[in-house]
Each structure stands twice: as structure tokens, then as C-alpha cells.
Amino acid sequence: MSLADAWTDPDRLRRYRDRVLTERRRLRDAFTDPDTHQRRVLTDLLEFNSRTAYGRRHGFDRIRTLDDYRRAVPLQTYADLEPYIERAAAGEPDVLTADRPAVFFTSSGSTGAHKKIPVTPRFMRTTFFPFYYAAWAPLIEHFPDVLAHPAAVLNLKHDPVAAPPTTASGRPHVGASQVDFGETFGEPLSAEPGTGAPWATLPVPVAAGDHTEKMYLRLRLAVEHDVRCVIGINPAMVAALPYQLRLWWPRILKEIHDGTLGGLPHGSPNPARAAELEQLADRHGTVRPAHVWPRMRALFCWTTAVASLYLPRLREEFGTHVTALPAPVAASEGPVAVPLDRHPTAGSLVVTASVYEFADADADLTADTPTLRPHELEAGRDYHVVFSHVGGLYRYAVGDVVRVVDHQGGVPRLEYTGRGVRSDHAGERLRDAQVIRALSAALAATGLELRNAACRVTTAARPAYAFAVAPLTPWSREESERFTGLLDQALGRESPGYRAARADGRLAAPELLLLDPEAFQRDWQDRVDSGIRPTQVKDRLFRQAPDQWSRLTGRTPA
16 A cells, blocks of 8 residues: 555544554653652663663663663763664664664764664664654644645655665665665555655655755645645754745746656646746735635744744744644654644653753763652753663663653753854853843844844954844844843843853853845755755754855954
């Protein structure tokens, strides 16, 4: 059965809904005794992987408690585990895990280097799939019409490849969105909403690395259908969609009129739909997703971090009635938290998936940094995430920072606040989350709005933070000056190091550079045009590299 047929099969849809809601119920049930589930996860990963090279080196067979585990295994990053991972990728068995990785997920970290994340059958069965199904529950429960027909969902992250790159041992080395979980892991219900759409597998030839053309072709096909939901996960992809619609509009109209796709015959000419769309654009003076898809209901993507600055207005591009549902707090390496209701930003810790530890976000992560257990976290505080799971990642600092919103049902609810990297040129030690909160405070105090923002430190005699912002509407000189002053004050409240550096003159007052409204969308599109997969082109607040700054602003950095 094809994916398109699967998404029209009533029995398959019923079983899919049942699985999604059942996994959410099981996770909620686990919240009644999270400590027991955390101990079970630890016991399972120790017993299952005790005879591996890593397990023998760290005495897994002698570990009985979390405290034993903390003493035996240091905190570590990908770089620490990379020698083991490369051995596994080359085909050596029993290195990190007792079962061999079936796939290696690729992940671009803050350096842009491609990781190889081992993905084993047991990890998928015990850690990934329960979380993965539960993640769709708010969408399926509250917006059931998104499953009304296969073309109701435009899934921007779905990107199957016919001939995936491989590791030295021949295992696929691809993004999670490029793996057929049904075929690879025997999980027939795992296909996401939108994977049965007419554009999910493109019906015309296109080079595997031509991501721009693939995005165009999918959008051109989707314009002729009744799309109700957009799935992006990465919010920068969702933000790019209105820009792409306007960028490619003349080509889209011509192809709909002529009945072509990428210049090749496809379907029947549809001059009536082309004329209807052209009239819509003429009537409104522009074209927006809300015009093309008037029955749009939901967006599914991360709603926090940099996206929190622009998502409220971006949502209106898709329709004032559209709901933005937060995607899970997760990385290619594993899950952290999953929204189980319609909370706009936060998800509940997936206590059945990994052993979770947390460290104060302002602490320097070292091999022996003290960690906290989930019940020790405080609401309103930021923490580094450290997890361990049966897939071979042990006390792994994933590099993400989360904020505790509250505790509900016995576990913390967390929202993603940004990467754990810092900007620290004069002792200011600024994190993503601190700068984003400062920007939000300055925007709220002035009533100004923006489409996106980035910053870097100038290298003048007295360095200063330069902020590049794309205003939603033009800002006056007076507004810009007031915003910059309030931003300076907010940064001082967020970071004692920044406040001290400003007070003793190590940092000068911040500078503001106003960009045109589409500057960030153009920059995003240019990076995709260069051959980077769209899922990996994410919002980046700190852009210290001169070429990144020049590409965004059109100016040579000082």
C-alpha cells in the first residue's frame, strides 16, 4: 500500500489515532511515579549494554544506582564519544550498544560539522517511538480535519532520498526526516501526517541536492490543494514559506495555468485556478498563505527561542485563526520533552525515554559538573540538558538549554530556550536565552515588532554588541534609540557579567542596524540555495563569523 493510499484507509487512520493517543496516555500514566521509570531506564541501558566496549570500560555491570553511574561515567559531549561512534560507523560490533545501529542520524551542531548519531532498533522501540507518537496527540485530537485527506498537510521537513549517503559500513547516514521508519524499523504506522501528499514523493526528476527546486516543486503542487496544516519543526522553514510563495509566484501561476511541474507536463492545465489565484493576489496587493489556503488550521514547529520574537506575526501570514502548536523539545540524539496539550511553548519530560540530568545553564560543563535530577529543578530557571539512553549516549550533554515553566503531573514542563553556547568577549557570558529575553523586553516596552534578529561583537578598540534587526514596520530614529537603550538595560538585568562589563567600560553601548523586512528570509534562502538541507538551516542569534554577518547585512563587520 502506498503512503497516499494509507492516509485514505479508514482502518489505518483509526489505528494511527489509537496509537498516538495510547502513547500519550501511557506517558501521562508514567508521571505518577517518574522515579521508578527513571530507575528502569537506567537499569535497562546498563544491563543491555554491559558487555560493550564502553560498558566494560565503565563497569556497567557493577553500577546499581544513579549515584554509582555519576561516579563511573563523566559528563561528555559528542567529541568525547566520537572515537567510539566512528568505530561503530565503521562496522565494529558491541562498541556503544549491544545491537548494531541500523542508521546514523546526521546532525549539524553549532559548528556546522555533521555528526553521526547511532540509531539502534532497541533505542527506536523503547526510547523514540513512544515519544514520537505522543508528540502528534495535540494536533490529532484538536485538529482532526488535518487527516481529512492526504494533501491536507504540507510537511516541510519530509525529505525522502532514494540513494542515501552511508557510513564506512554501509549504514545510511541521513537526517531523521529522511528515514522510512516503517521499512527500516518495521513500524508501519510511523509515517507522519503529510507523507501521503501528492508532493511527498516528487513525480518529476530533481537532483537530490537541489533543495531549492524540491521546495519549489512541493509548494507549486500544494497551491492547488486544500492545505490545513504546515509541519516545519524548524520554525525558520515555516517563516520562509510566505517569502517563497511571493518569490516564486509568477512561476507557480504559469505552471498551474499550463499544467506543468518543473517545466514538464504534469496533470491537466488549470487556467481557472491560475486566474483565481491571480485575482486573489491583485485584490490583496500581495499573496499570503492565508489567501491560498483559507482553511488553514495549525502550524507545528518550535515556538520558543528566536522564533518567539517573530512567530506571533508570522502566524497571521497563515491566518489570524491559526494555532501554533509547539514541536517537541528534542534533538537528533534523543527526546527531552513532549507537549501533551495545547500549551503554547512547553512539553513534559519524557521520563520513560532516557535518564535525565540537568546542570545550571550558567555553569561551565566539565566532566564532573554537578547535576540535578528532574524533581530538583526550579520553575523559571534555565538548565543544560544531559541524558543517557539505551541507544549508546551516556551522560551526554546535548548542547541545548531549557527553561522550566512549571511542574505538572509530577514532572517538569520544559521549553527550549536556545543553544548552550555563549558569547563572551569581555566577561559578559551571554547565552541565547538571555539575549532573546532582553530583546523581548525591549520590544514589549516600546510596542515595536520585528521579523528576526541577530547580533555579534564588534572588534573595535572598545567592543560593543551590534544588533541587526528586521522591523515588521519601519522604526523612527527616536524609536530605534529608545529600543537600543532599553535593550542595553535588559541585557544588564539578564547577565551580571554584561552589567559589569558595561559599568567598567569593557563593553560600549550596543549598536543597532536596521535591515529591510525580508533580509533574514533572503539569507535563509541563500543558504539553502548553496546546498544545505532546509531542516539544518536554523535561526542563529550569534553570528560572529564575518562572512555570516556580511551575507546577512550586506556590510563588512567592524
